[in-house]
Amino acid sequence: MDTEHPVFTDEFALPRSRAANERLHAMVPGGAHTYAKGDDQYPENLAPVISHGRGAHVWDVDGNRYIEYGSGLRSVSLGHAHPRVTEAVRRELDRGSNFVRPSIVEADAAERFLATVPTAEMVKFTKNGSDATTAAVRLARAVTGRPRVAVCRDHPFFSTDDWFIGTTPMHAGIPAATTDLTLTFPYGDLAATEELLSRYRDEVACLILEPATHTEPPPGYLAGLRELADRHRCVLVFDEMITGLRWSEAGAQGLYGVVPDLSTFGKALGNGFAVSALAGRRELMERGGLRHSDDRVFLLSTTHGAETHSLAAAMAVHTTYTEEGITARLHALGEKLAAGVRDAAASMGVADHLVVRGRASNLVFATLDGNGRPSQEYRTLFLRRLLAGGVLAPSFVVSSALDDTDIDRTVDVVAQACAVYRKALDAADPTPWLGGRPVQPVFRRKA
Template sequence: MDTEATEGTGEFLLPRSRAANERLHSLVPGGAHTYAKGDDQYPENLAPVISHGRGAHVWDVDGNRYVEYGSGLRSVSLGHAHPRVVEAVRRELDRGSNFVRPSVVEVEAAERFLATVPTAEMVKFAKNGSDATTAAVRLARAATGRGRVAICADHPFFSVDDWFIGTTPLSAGIPAATTDLTVSFPYGDLAATEALLTRYQDEVACLILEPATHTEPPPGYLAGLRELADRHGCVLVFDEMITGFRWSEAGAQGLYGVVPDLSTFGKALGNGCAVSALAGRRDLMERGGLRHAGDRVFLLSTTHGAETHSLAAAMAVQTTYAEEGITARLHALGERLAAGVRDAAASMGVADHVVVRGRASNLVFATLDENRQPSQRYRTLFLRRLLEGGVLAPSFVVSSALGDADIDHTVDVVAQACAVYRKALDAGDPTPWMAGRPVKPVFRRFA
């Protein structure tokens, strides 16, 4: 059934989801296999447990239907159970999914990927983004003989591995000696980055960053990083987990025309199937191969890295993007949604407090308090109203499966949420409308 918005009467309940969450916490640390999916990210007792999804909609175990945004943490860009992807996966499952030698699907998938991302010369597939980014770091260290890694401080996540997680508040269990090898630079500031490279002259193996996020790169910035990396002898790595396909089929590097030495892709690549990719220059990538005379790099070697059904899904995704103009559609949908949300916020007098940001294909929202500072408490109020209105939206990242009616419904629900937001601002306290503890950031030291 579709859920209708309420005015905080307590009528919107998720008893089966709540019970399922309790079962999850008793069996799975954190109650989810991905921290960003944890129930602490949602209002108290309003964390839906999903039964199934189709297109732009999901249903929870209580029978409520939602318009879903940010599907699969941005991975399901074509919508759930996309027929073309499902058909490709099913075909390979019927033929066997993993063998003792490479499948012909592996060469077909590599050829297709490199045709889609022509700035890369070789590719190796894996199952998740962390494996790919860590392989890039290892390869850069091997190629340069240097130990330090420079990460962009303004980008939230690169890997579950020690070289990155040790820099976050969740650093328990990671030796300081490992964390000390990771340094950071600010996005968009070439002078600060050059100062860092000068301070650690001949020590930095690579610069790793997302080429773009909620802001466009300043003019000349990416080209400037390319020049700095060349001048200081370090490897330039673009993390294209999010920008890949959503910015262009060839990622941000294809859109902005700056070629990194290495790049990593995932998320949209498989439309929810587990597949990621490390791609880049042949002379670097071949260090993980068998056709060179130098020291070998243990690059990527995973039992399930080349499962045929996931590679088939990736090829189906790339075909769909190319033939149906998916990137353009994502931008058009996002532009319509952003305009509607901004209008709704303005009409309720909260345009300075509910703020939509980012590229149209990758929209996020900020919830600001009376002093226009980010607020988890106001985010709780906002998420609660969206859920009550049948909108599941940790972000406003669109999928191509959304229709005009979905966006219209979302904007209507946002308007209702903004009306309550205005009341809370006028009262100077959102607590009466939160109905429980505030949502929490993923990266925090204590539970």
């Protein structure tokens, strides 16, 4: 079956993946190196373990082929093994990957990044998004001399570090003294944010948020935040891990025309290779450098942060996006998919229960019960039917490697899944279609 999609049956099973998951849990806490990839995020015993991928398709160790969405937690936006990216990486592999001094590739990659994101004046690369956002927080605290951080409470994730994880249900091991320094503000509500800044006057070092997620910013909102940050003399940080490249080649700041003091990029930046970036105003960024007279800030210092092959991947991604119009293609594919899914849901009578949300380049879906409430049980039912139909979709986030055939196939499978969804709604009980425990939220207190 290594070239075929799974057969859509109630008996669909993944015995080799199940055994591989058991191996993983025996050696790796959680069975995965990212919580969002854990098998608890999938129906019981139906969490495929991947063998390989090409383009918009992946194959599991059981030999099943899937159309994949949300690839690499949104990081693989060009599709797996993209030829321009792999060619750029191969060129560097034989030249060495890490040296005792900077490689010329670091200068080339920085120039390429700053040309693509002209709202930034300096950039420093690292390997993951958490390091970049934490560096932004540290830098903001250093330049303002203030202890508190204000994070947008409506956005799900900013960092694995204590300043953020302490605000989640998974806060074991994090001192309350650290958590107490992190405040929260609601997205889209300037009045509430101003009240927070006034209440903690001269204590807040920075505001950090995703400039957009599954909702567009209200008119004037980002400009209003810029004005608030200036008036209260705090640093405005845009987390562009997701919006970077997907909203525009220059990120959300390039699309909406509001310039943050600092911004962080990752995900799509390397098309799956480990590279992220902290970028921003020279006046702030240089505090992490050598050409100033203030106290030094330990900004970012990572042994592998400037591996040549990852930076080569980033340059190839930027070139591909700008030369091939990738952002526009992502939007076009997403619009076609969203329209098809909505039509399929409506035709099966579940349009009010399977809801597609978000920018076309970054679609997610909500599964609602008979009372319109978010439901992990109905999400489980829906994911089971997608998997059995050859669609691996924790979200509907597209890659540019998808084609019309992939979209049409996905919509057909969604329609079949919606027919089962309707049966479960009519029965007022999805349990017979779950096949085991429901999928779980990532952030929860107990395992």
